[in-house]
Amino acid sequence: MEIKLIDPRSLVENPDRTRRSKSSPQSDALLLATIKAVGIVQPPVVAPQTDGGNGFVIHSGHRRVRQAIAAGLEEIAVLVGEPTEDGGAMRSMVENIARENLNPVDQWRAIERLVALGWTEEAIAVALALPIRQIKKLRLLANVLPVMLDHMAKGDMPDERQLRTIAAASLDEQKEVWKAHKPSKGDPQVSWWSVANGLARTRMYARDASFGDDLAQAYGIAWVEDLFAPADQDSRYTVDVEAFLGAQQEWMSQNLPKKGVITEANNYGEVKLPPKASRVYGTPKKSDHTAMYLDREGKVKTVHFRMPEAKKTKGNGAGADAADEPIVVSKPRPDVTRKGVEMIGDLRTDALHDALSRAPIEDDTLMALMVLAFAGQNVRVDSGAGGDYRFGNRFGRHAAILFDADGKLAFDMDTLRVAMRSVLIDVLSCRENMTKSGILALVAGQIVGADGFLASMGTEDFLSCLSRPALEASCKDTPVLPRQRVKDTRAALVEHFSDGHFVHPTALFAPDALALGEWLTSNAPVGDEDDAASVVDPAGYDGDAPVEPTHDDTDVVDEDYADGFREAAE
Incomplete structure (x- = not known):
């Protein structure tokens, strides 16, 4: 074959061409745009006329010739071949059937190559007659893990929604999810839904x-x-x-x-x-x-x-304007978000448990703490220490160390201290869930100096839970100055506290005086009834007096029984 420059208007269409159905306007527009931008990449194949004419018959490339004419090209390059007995019918059929479109991964790689050569996305879009958004979509594949791209290039592609989710995740996140869902030898297909679901993150839209x-x-x-x-x-x-x-x-x-x-x-x-x-x-x-x-x-x-x-009151009508008074004081974003409060609860609990394990505690204080622990609001008991929450299993192990090999209760003070510390750790909790002991855990933490065991909170994870005013307040006593952007202030604090120790004031074991006062009021003993029904002074106990049965398993005690019990105790 030889290459010749020929006026496309002089070429004769082959009446035996394979593709006779009309191409779509969109594909014609695409071809026209590419010819205008870069010319004809693959020259049409022609052969001399065999019916006595002096022209050339198109064997393949009819659409390229038509769009070259539409583009106003005076000459195009063609490949001139020898005439065939079938008029080029087989050549035309093979050329159309054997063609395969580029898969999206190869399209993306080709686009990235053009970008590296200096082409802009807008120029590529014009050359390919594609919307600029389509070019940007294909370029999203640059954010996909290379091993995923290699698999996609084999033809196993996720849908657009799944691809969007995958491309939005970091490469480290993609790597972890791919380990769990990559194809096996027996099943080469990937569950893209599972991959995308593992990488899905909540989106908040600008609209x-x-x-x-x-x-x-x-x-x-x-x-x-x-x-x-x-x-x-x-x-x-x-x-x-x-x-x-x-x-x-x-x-x-x-x-x-x-x-x-x-x-x-x-x-x-x-x-x-x-x-x-x-x-x-x-x-x-x-x-x-x-x-x-x-x-x-x-x-x-x-x-x-x-x-x-x-309701209007008689007299001076002071309540007439009551409806105009503020109903609720509006609150801006809290200084510490709910996630931050939960983190503080976990950090407090860890510090409290660490202090109960290692801090010096007097024996009388240890016994007082035991009483406090079992008065907590989580006493069923739900443990904040993790593991098996069942009361018998956890606390049975602590009690078991107080027995000797013969099954007799025999222990020294060191063993008792270890058991009491273990029980306190399992009972006392500051976590923001069902295990929370309430204000008594803060009292306990203050007593044992748990503030000194709190982990540093100068981390990105915790500081992101603070409001802007709270974050800027954390800059006090540091060389960090508040930035215009909250994100920059937070990054500067994280860097500053990387070699130091920061504890937010709200995390300290300082029980609120008002809340503690309310707790003491609500749990105060009630006169003789409480004295008689719950505690008998050992010094005044009469060994011959009958011991009344207790009713610990009931919530309501019959009044006649309670009166009789009080009389016996008195």
Whole structure:
């Protein structure tokens, strides 16, 4: 074959060509755009006419010739072959059937090669007559783990939604998930749903944000475009849920109406209103109140509610304006988020257990702590120490060390101290779950000096739980100055505390005096009834007096029985 430059308008179409159905307008437009951008990459194949004409007949490349004419090309390169007996029918069929489109991975690699050679995404899109979003989608594959790409290149591709989730995850996360779901020799197919599900992360969308760029910058929110979303909507998102919700909370605080309150949503996603409040579904009155809250998707929602009218009092009518008084004090984002409170509970518990294990404790203090431990609000008992929570198994082991080989209760004070410390560790807990002992655990921690055992909280994980004011307050007594962006302030503190020790004030074992006073009041002994029914002074015990049966397994004691018991005790 030889190459010749020929006017495409002089070429004759082959009446025996294989492809006779019309190509789609989209594919014709794509071919035209590529010819305009880079010319004809693969020259059409032609042969001299055999019917006496002096021209050339097209054997393959009819569409290329037509689009070259449409592009206004005066000459194109063609490959001139020898005439065939079948008029090029077999050559045309083979050329069409053997062709295979590039898979997405090869398309991406080709695009990355063009980018490396200096092509812009816009230029590539024009040359290939593809939307710029399609080019960006293919370039998402640059974020996919290489071993996953190699598998995808074999033809086993995830769908667009799954690919989006995979590409949004870090390479380290992809590596861990791929280990669990990579194909085996017996089953070469990958469960892309499982891979994507293992990498799925909660997304908060910019279209749901009430705050603007100033708060987004302050909270270090970097929007990422969802290239697989419809083109007619704002598809930017972030996976930094804490920062998004913090910015939403701060926006609500800045834009709260005069009679507004910030509240929460309940487990069903509905707004929690103040007690006795009734929601207003129609047009609100001037005397009505406004409640702002975040729904399950992090969107700011606004509802109106009405409080019952205050009853007018006789005389000077002091209660007439009671309905206009503030119902609830609105609160901005808390200094420490719920996750932060849970982290403090875990850190406190670890420190408390460490102190109970190693700190010097007097024997009388140890016995007092035992009483405190079993008065905690978690006494069923639900242990915060982890492992088997069943009372018999855990506490039976501690009691067993007090027995000798013959099954007799025989121990020295050292053994007793070890057993008491172990029981205290299993009972006392500050964790934010069913094992929490309440304020008594803080009292115990203060007594044994558990503050000195608290782990450093100057980490990214904990500091991300602090509000902006709380984070900036943590800069006090440090050379770190608050930055314009919360994210930068947090990074500077993490770096500063990497070689030091930081404990947030809210984590210290300092029981609230008011809460402790309320606890003492609610648990104070009640006169003679408590003295008689629960404690008998050993010094005044009469050995000949009958011992009344106790009713520890009942919640209600018959009054006649209680009166008789008091008389016997007296």
